[in-house]
Amino acid sequence: MMIDSWAQIGSTIAGLVFTLATLQQFFPHQLRVSLQQFVLASLQQFSFVQKLCDKLVSFFKPYIQITFPEYSGYWSNQAFTAIETYVGALSTTKASLLKGSLIKNSKALLLTRDDHKLSDEFDGVKVWWILDPSSSTSSSEDKCFQLIFHRQHRDLITGPYLDHVLEQGKAIEARNKQRRLYTNNPSDNWSSYKKNLWSDIAFENPATFQTIAMDPKKKEEIINDLVSFSKGKEYYMKLGKPWKRGYLLYGPPGTGKSTMIAAMANFLNYDIYDLELTTVKNNTELRKLLTETSSKSIIVIEDIDCSLDVTGERKKGGSKTKEKDEKNPVNENTSKVTLSGILNFIDGTWSACGTGRIFVFTTNHVNKLDPALIRRGRMDMHIELSYCSFEAFKMLAKNYLDLHSHDLFEKIGILLKETEMTPADVAENLMPKREKKDPDSCLESLIQALEEAKEKAKSKAEKEKTTKIKKERGKKFYASLIKKRWLFQA
Numbered sequence: 001m002m003i004d005s006w007a008q009i010g011s012t013i014a015g016l017v018f019t020l021a022t023l024q025q026f027f028p029h030q031l032r033v034s035l036q037q038f039v040l041a042s043l044q045q046f047s048f049v050q051k052l053c054d055k056l057v058s059f060f061k062p063y064i065q066i067t068f069p070e071y072s073g074y075w076s077n078q079a080f081t082a083i084e085t086y087v088g089a090l091s092t093t094k095a096s097l098l099k100g101s102l103i104k105n106s107k108a109l110l111l112t113r114d115d116h117k118l119s120d121e122f123d124g125v126k127v128w129w130i131l132d133p134s135s136s137t138s139s140s141e142d143k144c145f146q147l148i149f150h151r152q153h154r155d156l157i158t159g160p161y162l163d164h165v166l167e168q169g170k171a172i173e174a175r176n177k178q179r180r181l182y183t184n185n186p187s188d189n190w191s192s193y194k195k196n197l198w199s200d201i202a203f204e205n206p207a208t209f210q211t212i213a214m215d216p217k218k219k220e221e222i223i224n225d226l227v228s229f230s231k232g233k234e235y236y237m238k239l240g241k242p243w244k245r246g247y248l249l250y251g252p253p254g255t256g257k258s259t260m261i262a263a264m265a266n267f268l269n270y271d272i273y274d275l276e277l278t279t280v281k282n283n284t285e286l287r288k289l290l291t292e293t294s295s296k297s298i299i300v301i302e303d304i305d306c307s308l309d310v311t312g313e314r315k316k317g318g319s320k321t322k323e324k325d326e327k328n329p330v331n332e333n334t335s336k337v338t339l340s341g342i343l344n345f346i347d348g349t350w351s352a353c354g355t356g357r358i359f360v361f362t363t364n365h366v367n368k369l370d371p372a373l374i375r376r377g378r379m380d381m382h383i384e385l386s387y388c389s390f391e392a393f394k395m396l397a398k399n400y401l402d403l404h405s406h407d408l409f410e411k412i413g414i415l416l417k418e419t420e421m422t423p424a425d426v427a428e429n430l431m432p433k434r435e436k437k438d439p440d441s442c443l444e445s446l447i448q449a450l451e452e453a454k455e456k457a458k459s460k461a462e463k464e465k466t467t468k469i470k471k472e473r474g475k476k477f478y479a480s481l482i483k484k485r486w487l488f489q490a
């Protein structure tokens, strides 16, 4: 109502000024001056009336409300999340309404405030937070927080106080964070509010860099790289580069690529977004998924060679083998993620809309990948995970059997040089088969497996050699036949 009246007054004055400007041309100078004085006096009175009205409004309605909805249009509102954490953490000792929950794997009952309205104080100024106020104008079931404070503290609350709330909320979130493992939902299941692009569960893989068996120097290099990346926000800003890094993990199956990703997440305390490319319909969907990942997270595309073919176009079905592809024919419409879509995903304009992101691609066939995809700058560090070396074996023996040395180590060392066995297979052999750890029998079982693998490789090599010789002989025989026929014809 009040706004309408002001609008009417405003338009009346505008009309008056316009009419005067038009009439001015037809009036004598003296009359024009008097008219101008009259208009100025009216405007002064008008601003006096306006000030008076403002005072009356603030007298009868002295409080300001700010609403923080859970979703800001299509996007989740990060301020809401930080506020939710901050408000949830406001002292539980004074609260009269508490909520008790026993979270999976937690030892104690967790008590949190269950008030819908609670107060806070900042620099001696009192404010109130209300969750889901009934006065919410939002028509959907979205949650929102409302902040209420006296208008005389407007600058303090909208400035330093809100900065403090967001900063504290984010810090608490980081401290209490249970790492999450996200996987993308097929777009047919996305709601119009972009709420469920990703599904998540608690990430509970205990892999660490201590438990990964690999060359210690390489391991140290990776750890140092991760540390300097995670602390490098300012440095990246100074360089004018988006704060992100790409790692390409390659090597045969069972050499620890997935284990490495888990160790990275545990080391940095980052969430993992496991992107299943085969369910992404096109580049637009890919971009939407990217924008809904949080900062300080690891975005993983496993077996990238199975999702993109050598020319860079996405494979139908994306399965690892030809047989699987034939079993899982995929609708033609779904195969539209392109190499350029992936390249944009990693380092296009949109990739910079979150910070502290790590992209990890894994592959069993690094040579099959398009060089554009893995060039430095996109995949900054190429990490080869390979067959078990003697160093790696010693780490596994320490982890699995608490063994630092043993008479059988030497023999195992020689066998590992002569044959290729993945750390996954070595680990499997070192796993005690009985409840009581018996290192001797575990090591002997590993030696047996290594000898068998060696024999197998030897007979395979011999077979291949024989086939090759047969082929060569066949070729020679055929060539001599052709030669004879040619001579005969001549």
Ligand SMILES: Nc1ncnc2c1ncn2[C@@H]1O[C@H](COP(=O)(O)OP(=O)(O)OP(=O)(O)O)[C@@H](O)[C@H]1O
Pocket (backbone or CB within 6 Å): 211, 212, 213, 214, 251, 252, 253, 254, 255, 256, 257, 258, 259, 260, 364, 385, 423, 424, 425, 427
């Ligand atoms: N380097 C390693 N250090 C410690 N354990 C390992 C290592 N490599 C493999 N393992 C063990 O083998 C199992 C399988 O390894 P992982 O899944 O990480 O291999 P991968 O290279 O990702 O295989 P794939 O290519 O088939 O996905 C792990 O659970 C882990 O216990």
